[in-house]
Amino acid sequence: MDENEKKLQEKFIQLKKYLDKGDKKRFRKTYLDMHFYDQSTFYLTLNKDERLSIYTILEPDEMGDMFDTLEDDLPEIPEYLNEMNLTYASQMLNDMYDDNAADILEHLDKVEIERFLGQMPRADANNLRGLLHYDTETAGGIMTTDYVMFHEEETAQEAISNLKKFAETAETIYYLYVLDNHDDLVGVMSLRDLIVLDDNAVLKDNMNSDIITVNVDADQAEVAKVFRDYEFLAVPVVDHSNQMVGIVTVDDVIEVIDDESLQDYSGLAGVSIDETVQDNPLKAASKRLPWLITLLLLSMITATLINHYESLLAEASILAVFISTITGTAGNAGTQSLAVAVRRLAVEEIDRSEFFKLVVKEFLTGFITGVVTGASVLLLVGFWKHNFILGMVIGLAMCAAITVANLAGSLIPMLMSSFGFDPAVASGPFISTLSDLTSVLIYFSIAGMFLQSFVGA
Amino acid sequence: MDENEKKLQEKFIQLKKYLDKGDKKRFRKTYLDMHFYDQSTFYLTLNKDERLSIYTILEPDEMGDMFDTLEDDLPEIPEYLNEMNLTYASQMLNDMYDDNAADILEHLDKVEIERFLGQMPRADANNLRGLLHYDTETAGGIMTTDYVMFHEEETAQEAISNLKKFAETAETIYYLYVLDNHDDLVGVMSLRDLIVLDDNAVLKDNMNSDIITVNVDADQAEVAKVFRDYEFLAVPVVDHSNQMVGIVTVDDVIEVIDDESLQDYSGLAGVSIDETVQDNPLKAASKRLPWLITLLLLSMITATLINHYESLLAEASILAVFISTITGTAGNAGTQSLAVAVRRLAVEEIDRSEFFKLVVKEFLTGFITGVVTGASVLLLVGFWKHNFILGMVIGLAMCAAITVANLAGSLIPMLMSSFGFDPAVASGPFISTLSDLTSVLIYFSIAGMFLQSFVGA
Structure with a gap:
């Protein structure tokens, strides 16, 4: 805890004392001297009784100044509004900056919204109705008319x-x-x-x-x-x-x-991070499971594919040893490529000719990384197993798998974006699970072609 | 191209005409009426001769207003400064906001910096020297003294x-x-x-x-x-x-x-995205390869581990079919857990008691997701292969692998952060490659225990 925080904690203790003793005057002085954000931090430490008593001490516009700094998606806000006297709450909403008031109202249902708006002067209510009408993530959704x-x-x-x-x-x-x-x-x-x-x-x-x-x-x-x-x-x-x-x-x-950056980040990880920070394990799990189960089904297709090659595996069980190396490395390369593509889509507008150039570039990048990584694994496997034909099979498969993964990592978000979807939804886990499938297919096809050579070697 | 951009393009064409004809007066009027950012966009379209001629048309402070909006890490900036007359460049730097001038100077070497500072009034030069002395990513590194x-x-x-x-x-x-x-x-x-x-x-x-x-x-x-x-x-x-x-x-x-958000995002993907947007494939590949090769080596350990179980695989080649399902799913869960942990570390300060609570929470979340995912895969494999003992082996392994991956995904970034490292460096690909290793170990240990039951079934 630094100096600022320590001073603030002392003030909070003082404020609670004034509240307990009913010393309205001193409470007002200390409270109103604080920054709005510090006021809101204090407010969030109060229990219901304490909150009810500060509604009698502070004017609606003073309460509104503090509510202007509260996160609009705080789950407790409807509760706070409902515990206030209806006139007080409406007045407070009306005294807030209209964009913030609209952001709060957006989280209520229609009936509740109209309860509050009904108490306001008609022009103000209509103004808020107008703002509520815009999509949240547009200029209209974040603008204020108080200029x-x-x-x-x-x-x-x-x-x-x-x-x-x-x-x-x-x-x-x-x-x-x-x-x-x-x-x-x-x-x-x-x-x-x-x-x-x-x-x-x-x-x-x-x-x-x-x-x-x-x-x-x-x-x-x-x-x-x-x-x-x-x-x-x-x-x-x-x-x-x-x-x-x-x-x-x-x-x-x-x-x-x-x-926006949180959305990109959550997308890349295949999890909605903003919602899990305060959740209990059960709730957190229920939010992560849909993606996991979907990807599990996709990976079961990969399992069926490997199952299809079971006779090949029975003949050369050594092939099983390198499945995870190939799928893992290609998945990592695909994730890198995806991240670069999604980021680029976030900062630039990409037209058709650019699109083609970028995909070609990503293909070449994938091929170069594939060649280098493939050559490394060729040597590693060759020396380890004293079998350079096996090394070549693994190396070739890895090179091809990485190239395909890179291509998928850039092509999929770009296609999604050109069809109007948010490219950030193409998550890293999705790309790496998809790339498991293509990698396995490539791996066993190449291994099948060279089976006699490396088993005989 | 929208309306604003079209109007801007027309202005740029006009400006180039004035420049060609040497119509300084009209050039100045049109140019100075534009926003500084639009001026900089125009400046970046010029070739060297054109730039040399606008240095004769615009005063150093007018050039400085435009340079204030340029990205400080633009690779061409040293070239621009050097093509200017030394007095002009120094004057321009001195007329800029000092934080921006310092940001630009930071990208030059000491000798060059002193060449420019040597031309400035001593107090101004010392002021800039003072700013250059702070670390880039601290308050001192981004502050201005012009207040x-x-x-x-x-x-x-x-x-x-x-x-x-x-x-x-x-x-x-x-x-x-x-x-x-x-x-x-x-x-x-x-x-x-x-x-x-x-x-x-x-x-x-x-x-x-x-x-x-x-x-x-x-x-x-x-x-x-x-x-x-x-x-x-x-x-x-x-x-x-x-x-x-x-x-x-x-x-x-x-x-x-x-x-900061780009750093987190790049970390999660195991790639430095800020550098790859303009790079050619060779350069992009050379930036992605270090991570890929490092992770390849880690995944070779997993291969050695599977190799160790080769006799088990020879007896039951069906086990190979599910390697990628288990490693993939556990890797996905680990990535989710990592993303949540890194994000939390970015927004909150976490003390020792919080730390323990969060790790326990993540362990429980992992266990719940593991049980649900494990049960799903038990049923899928059981019905597919008509072998519920095999299904149970896969399900158990998956449950344990996911729990461990979740734990690693939260524990590793938290440990890194408490030892003073940036937790964002623990990338998604790293966690999923590490989790491949633990997943394989868990999978074959469990399979080994039940080998007789499911092969016999």
């Missing part, structure tokens, strides 16, 4: 004084969006640009009219790319008629980047 | 008017750092907080004195965690005597998050 806008004819001085009003509600006041008479977005300006202007300068003459926007339906990964490239703190979101409907802010993009 | 600071006795009005001076050079002006007479950091304030203050309000009375800082030696992953939790746009960095030495801004943290 700062000015008319293009306003002067710097007017803008700065109006900004003070926005400072209460807008999610960021550091980017200002400039509209014309038709409410079309015609310019963007940073507060940094604004602050150095002369008082009488007109926004129109000083704004940046080369505006980078994202479409409301754009995938969240695309939105993240804009932030990475341009290093913005916020980006305007427009609908199909190019009307501005909201902004995405950088804090939400950090969540998106975490989400 | 906004005020004295605690200043009023809001004074601060805002002073802010205009900072707006030229500071990397962000949205967070203001408040110092006392001893230059100690005593408060933080956002520009949002400042802008709503009355003109005569004193900073001291309105700043936030509950300051979250990071230590200059803190790992970059730790810094990223602070940004995730608190949703800051910048965080102050302090040295061991708690003196403020710089700030880390959110754009650098996005790079850190990308870096």
Whole structure:
């Protein structure tokens, strides 16, 4: 525990004392002086009675500031909302940034959502309904409508004084969006640009009219790319008629980047990691089993294939010794190739000509790694068993198996992506189980051809 | 290509025309109106002659704005710097944000670095030398010293008017750092907080004195965690005597998050993905081969083990049929367990008691998945081969192999982490190759015990 954490723990103990003694005034002072995230850490340590009593101490908007920093998919959130007085909860949701409120509501059922929305002013409720309507993983799903806008004819001085009003509600006041008479977005300006202007300068003459926007339906990964490239703190979101409907802010993009990388990572491992961290063994097992059993069935096909070659195995039981070496190594190569392909698909757009080039490249990479690995295993087996024909059979099989595994590792995610599926679903375990099958087929075909030579040698 | 890209392509064509015709004035206007990132995209399309001519059109600070957005590890950067006039290049580096300039210099050798630093004012050169001294992946390695600071006795009005001076050079002006007479950091304030203050309000009375800082030696992953939790746009960095030495801004943290997740992902696949995207097949193969050959050697141990059981295999060649099913399935389970463990280690600090709990949990999860998968394979083999004793042997072996693989998948990264190694290095391919070995050992031991029963059945 470092210095910061220690100080925080002491504050938490103090806060609980105030709560026990009913010292509302001191509680408010200490609590409200903390960062919102620390407030939320404190809140999560409370039991139900303690929570019920802080709802009477804090105003809904103060509670909302803290709820803005809570993870929206925290499983306890519906419970928290239901233990609050309905008016209090609705007011709190209404006082939150609308993107965060929508993220929370998304985890409730329709009836519950309407219970809360019914208590809000109609315009606010409709605004939230609008946000709930967008897919979670699109620009619309992560945007807020609480942004700062000015008319293009306003002067710097007017803008700065109006900004003070926005400072209460807008999610960021550091980017200002400039509209014309038709409410079309015609310019963007940073507060940094604004602050150095002369008082009488007109926004129109000083704004940046080369505006980078994202479409409301754009995938969240695309939105993240804009932030990475341009290093913005916020980006305007427009609908199909190019009307501005909201902004995405950088804090939400950090969540998106975490989400996306976790999805890729989980995909590669064939397990949904985000859900298993807090689960008990039974729940964790129930989440991992579907993939395992599916892959088990696929590997049973491999078993049938080996079974088909049983007479070959009976004649040369030495062949069994190298099954796992060949399937294992080809599987490892396939996993490498898969990871490179999925990553590339995540960061680039790949058109048809690129696609072909990449698959050829991966084929060649597979062939080169196959030749080197095959030659190594030829020597290893040759010297070990004093049988270089057997070594050649194993080496050839390994070379071919690795080449095929590399090809599969890149081709499968690329095909999936071009048919509109998420390539990250083609997991490492899937590729290596599939590659077991092709490896065994290659191995026994080659062994069959040379059977007389190496058994006789 | 979408609308934005099309417009950009047209601008690029226009810019090249101006460059060919030597129309400096029009070139400057069009170029400087673009976003810095678009400027850099344009710059990267130029050949050497074109680049040499834009160095005569643009001022060093204008070139620096663009260089601020270039990837610091772009292999061509040393070439670009060397083709510039030395004074021009030094001036440009000096005009850049110091963290970005340091990131670029880091990729040069000492002699080259001193050539550029020698042309700068001594204080600026020393500042950069100071930054170069920190490890790349620490707070010091990603921080900038271009931040906004005020004295605690200043009023809001004074601060805002002073802010205009900072707006030229500071990397962000949205967070203001408040110092006392001893230059100690005593408060933080956002520009949002400042802008709503009355003109005569004193900073001291309105700043936030509950300051979250990071230590200059803190790992970059730790810094990223602070940004995730608190949703800051910048965080102050302090040295061991708690003196403020710089700030880390959110754009650098996005790079850190990308870096860290790429490292985890690459680790899981046993390949360094960041390096292979642009490589030719030969280079890609040379990067993948070290892991593959290492794992091949490990899998040869498994082969020796199977070889040891050759007499068993000769008696019951049916055993060979299920080798790949057992090793494959256990490898898949081990990969899942590894991914969960590595991810958990990345997001949480785990102490000794937690460690034990997690390993027990993973053991139980492995056992449950093992029992279910083992029972499935018992039935599959039993019905297929009309031999439930054989089915039981395979099922038992699979259950035990999965349990052990799960245990290894969680125990190995945790042990690595507690001995101070990066757990992400324990790759999926490593765990599955290791698990091949234990699976084979388990399989043949169990099969040996029941040999008479299932061969006789």
